Amino acid sequence: MAESGLENKRWTVERQVLAGFALAIVVLAIVGAGLYRATLGFISTSAAVNRSEQALTALEGIYSLLNEAESRQRVYLLLGDETELVPRHAAVARAHALVTELDALLVDVPALRARLPELQRRVELRLSLLDAVLEARRSGGFEAGQRQLAASPGRLEMDALHTLIVQMQDEVRSHRGARQQTAQQGARRTLAMLGLLFLLAVGALTALYARIRREAQERRESEERLDAVVETASEGIITIDDAGRIESFNPAAERLFGYTAAEVAGRNVSMLMPEPDRSRHDGYLRRYLDGGEAHIIGFGREVMAQRRDGSPLPIGLAVSEMRLGPRRLFTGIVHDLTERRRAEARQAELIDDLQAANEELRNFAYVVSHDLKAPLRGIGSLADWLASDYADKLDAQGREYLALMKNRASRMDALIDGILEYSRVGRVKETQVAVDLNALVADTVQMLAPPPEVSVIVEGTLPTVLGERTRLQQLFQNLVSNAIKHRDKPEGRIVIASADAGDFWQLSVADNGPGIDPRHHERVFQLFQVLTPRDQKESTGVGLALVKKIVELYGGRVWIDSRSGEGSTFFFTLPKAAPATREGEAAA
Amino acid sequence: MKNPAKPILLVEDDQIDMMTVKRALNDLHVTNRIAHVENGEDALAYLNDPASERPCLILLDLNMPVMGGIEFLRVARDVDADPRIKRIPVVVLTTSEEQQDKVESFNLGVAGYIRKPVDYQRFVETMRTINAYWTVSEMPE
Numbered sequence: 001m002a003e004s005g006l007e008n009k010r011w012t013v014e015r016q017v018l019a020g021f022a023l024a025i026v027v028l029a030i031v032g033a034g035l036y037r038a039t040l041g042f043i044s045t046s047a048a049v050n051r052s053e054q055a056l057t058a059l060e061g062i063y064s065l066l067n068e069a070e071s072r073q074r075v076y077l078l079l080g081d082e083t084e085l086v087p088r089h090a091a092v093a094r095a096h097a098l099v100t101e102l103d104a105l106l107v108d109v110p111a112l113r114a115r116l117p118e119l120q121r122r123v124e125l126r127l128s129l130l131d132a133v134l135e136a137r138r139s140g141g142f143e144a145g146q147r148q149l150a151a152s153p154g155r156l157e158m159d160a161l162h163t164l165i166v167q168m169q170d171e172v173r174s175h176r177g178a179r180q181q182t183a184q185q186g187a188r189r190t191l192a193m194l195g196l197l198f199l200l201a202v203g204a205l206t207a208l209y210a211r212i213r214r215e216a217q218e219r220r221e222s223e224e225r226l227d228a229v230v231e232t233a234s235e236g237i238i239t240i241d242d243a244g245r246i247e248s249f250n251p252a253a254e255r256l257f258g259y260t261a262a263e264v265a266g267r268n269v270s271m272l273m274p275e276p277d278r279s280r281h282d283g284y285l286r287r288y289l290d291g292g293e294a295h296i297i298g299f300g301r302e303v304m305a306q307r308r309d310g311s312p313l314p315i316g317l318a319v320s321e322m323r324l325g326p327r328r329l330f331t332g333i334v335h336d337l338t339e340r341r342r343a344e345a346r347q348a349e350l351i352d353d354l355q356a357a358n359e360e361l362r363n364f365a366y367v368v369s370h371d372l373k374a375p376l377r378g379i380g381s382l383a384d385w386l387a388s389d390y391a392d393k394l395d396a397q398g399r400e401y402l403a404l405m406k407n408r409a410s411r412m413d414a415l416i417d418g419i420l421e422y423s424r425v426g427r428v429k430e431t432q433v434a435v436d437l438n439a440l441v442a443d444t445v446q447m448l449a450p451p452p453e454v455s456v457i458v459e460g461t462l463p464t465v466l467g468e469r470t471r472l473q474q475l476f477q478n479l480v481s482n483a484i485k486h487r488d489k490p491e492g493r494i495v496i497a498s499a500d501a502g503d504f505w506q507l508s509v510a511d512n513g514p515g516i517d518p519r520h521h522e523r524v525f526q527l528f529q530v531l532t533p534r535d536q537k538e539s540t541g542v543g544l545a546l547v548k549k550i551v552e553l554y555g556g557r558v559w560i561d562s563r564s565g566e567g568s569t570f571f572f573t574l575p576k577a578a579p580a581t582r583e584g585e586a587a588a
Numbered sequence: 589m590k591n592p593a594k595p596i597l598l599v600e601d602d603q604i605d606m607m608t609v610k611r612a613l614n615d616l617h618v619t620n621r622i623a624h625v626e627n628g629e630d631a632l633a634y635l636n637d638p639a640s641e642r643p644c645l646i647l648l649d650l651n652m653p654v655m656g657g658i659e660f661l662r663v664a665r666d667v668d669a670d671p672r673i674k675r676i677p678v679v680v681l682t683t684s685e686e687q688q689d690k691v692e693s694f695n696l697g698v699a700g701y702i703r704k705p706v707d708y709q710r711f712v713e714t715m716r717t718i719n720a721y722w723t724v725s726e727m728p729e
Contacts, residue, residue: 370651370683370684373683373706374602374604374605374651374683376706377604377605377608377683377704377706378602378603378604378605380706380707380708381604381607381608381708381711382604384707384708384709385611385708406707409706410706410707413706417685420685
């Protein structure tokens with residue numbers, strides 16, 4: 001989860017940086033476009049201003065040229081010298097040219113351009129008046145010229161033309177002023193906008209810088225943290241490249257193997273392995289890289305490594321693969337198993353000792369029982385022979401003593417049989433078979449041959465369980481015979497029943513006997529523990545201990561539900577599945 | 589016993605057990621002579637001794653010093669053993685209840701396996717049964 005969070009964050013950061021750069025580029029593009037447009041505007045404005053200046057000069061020129069033409073003509077009028085007319089004609093031609101020029105100069109001022117025909121007309125008019133005077137002078141001589149001059153409204157026309165030119169000049173000036181003002185306003189707006197955009201770009205880049213810086217910082221910190229983890233890890237961490245060369249070797253690995261990181265850097269990792277893995281490792285790696293099956297990569301394994309001094313090092317090795325761009329790297333985490341191996345060996349040793357002790361104890365019980373029986377039998381026989389061979393020499397008390405002696409010998413024999421029986425459970429193995437408890441209980445009851453006043457009832461159907469027939473029979477035999485032996489009422493009633501208890505069958509043997517005080521419930525299952533004196537009821541105290549041992553051997557549980565005077569119910573459970581007899585006991 | 593002239597070989601280390609067997613046979617008026625040896629080795633020596641009379645029945649204890657009953661049976665019932673010895677019936681008289689002892693004994697061809705009762709009277713009854721059986725049963729010469 002943490003990893004995907006990190007992944008997510010990195011992605012977001014990359015997106016943020018990308019977005020920042022895109023924003024900066026867009027801003028720069030806008031700024032550039034703005035500057036381009038502003039420059040174009042400036043050029044066009046200055047061209048327009050220039051044209052206005054030229055138009056003003058042209059207007060001025062037209063007027064002065066006409067004046068000059070008039071003055072030159074006047075000189076001619078006075079002197080009649082034709083050469084004086086050359087400048088007059090030149091001025092007229094220039095004036096015409098200027099009018100044509102104006103048409104081009106005022107191309108972007110349609111209002112003024114519309115007045116050009118009027119100007120032209122007035123210029124033409126004036127020139128025609130001049131021409132008329134000139135014609136009169138040429139044909140009529142000085143007098144006729146004078147007359148024509150006096151008659152013509154030349155002065156008036158000149159004034160009207162002047163007025164028109166001044167008007168037009170004013171208009172050109174005001175147009176130029178407006179144009180300049182617009183241009184200035186535009187320039188100011190552009191500058192303001194560019195300033196804003198510039199600030200935006202600076203802001204975006206600053207934010208971007210801060211973000212990248214923080215990211216770099218975080219990465220550095222995260223790297224440092226990761227380094228610290230690797231450096232301080234208690235497990236050895238080794239990375240190798242796809243050729244098996246060691247790239248990193250943390251301090252724990254140094255301690256484990258006895259090499260320093262500098263010594264192993266760049267060397268083949270197989271140097272940390274004993275033969276035959278050492279010479280095979282390159283092959284393993286190559287096969288894996290060629291798409292072969294992974295033996296260690298991806299899951300942990302317990303393998304043997306080799307220390308610098310050549311001693312073997314049992315390790316738990318987990319190898320994972322990572323890709324850094326096109327490179328494939330492998331990280332091995334090495335866990336020292338030396339202690340565990342030692343502990344395991346120690347444990348195995350202890351278990352062996354324990355098994356040996358257990359075995360000895362069992363054999364002891366068996367051997368001792370056998371060796372005890374022979375002298376016991378001797379005592380019994382001798383007591384018998386004394387009683388029969390010396391009957392005439394014994395009085396009643398002597399005979400009683402001998403009878404007691406025989407009885408005690410028999411009791412001890414029963415006790416020894418009990419020990420033998422008890423020690424045999426778990427020691428002697430019988431085949432596990434499916435045993436139908438209904439048939440088994442019926443057989444057992446028949447074998448015990450209960451007296452007629454005792455009724456043994458099986459409630460419902462008993463299950464079929466897997467187990468050793470003899471042992472299962474012993475369970476019922478002991479429980480039922482106890483119930484028969486200890487009955488205290490004229491009518492004995494013994495009920496055998498079963499219930500489903502999940503993974504187990506719960507079986508019960510209930511009686512209407514004297515009951516057992518709860519404080520004795522633990523005791524009755526102990527070996528040789530009896531609640532009634534043996535002289536009153538012959539009992540070895542082995543039966544319930546045997547029951548407990550058998551039930552527990554099968555993994556079940558045995559307990560009593562009973563109060564004094566209320567009868568007893570003995571419960572025990574047997575597993576439904578094949579009982580796993582405990583290894584140690586079953587194997588012995 | 590079918591043939592009262594032949595002895596019964598009793599292989600038994602415990603003196604009282606030996607006395608018990610003798611007394612019980614005596615009580616049962618079995619007239620066969622009792623040849624008593626204390627372990628398997630002595631029994632083999634007795635059987636292989638041409639001077640000793642071949643018994644009609646061997647009563648064999650299992651737990652004995654020097655050579656136990658099972659070991660004796662392994663030798664006496666070996667494929668290479670004297671066939672005249674091999675065919676002598678052996679009845680095991682023991683305290684051992686071990687299944688393994690029973691299995692091995694019968695694998696080695698014993699005629700019977702009897703646990704020694706502690707009570708003498710019951711022992712007498714046991715011996716009575718053995719005697720009755722080997723009185724009814726034919727035996728090879």
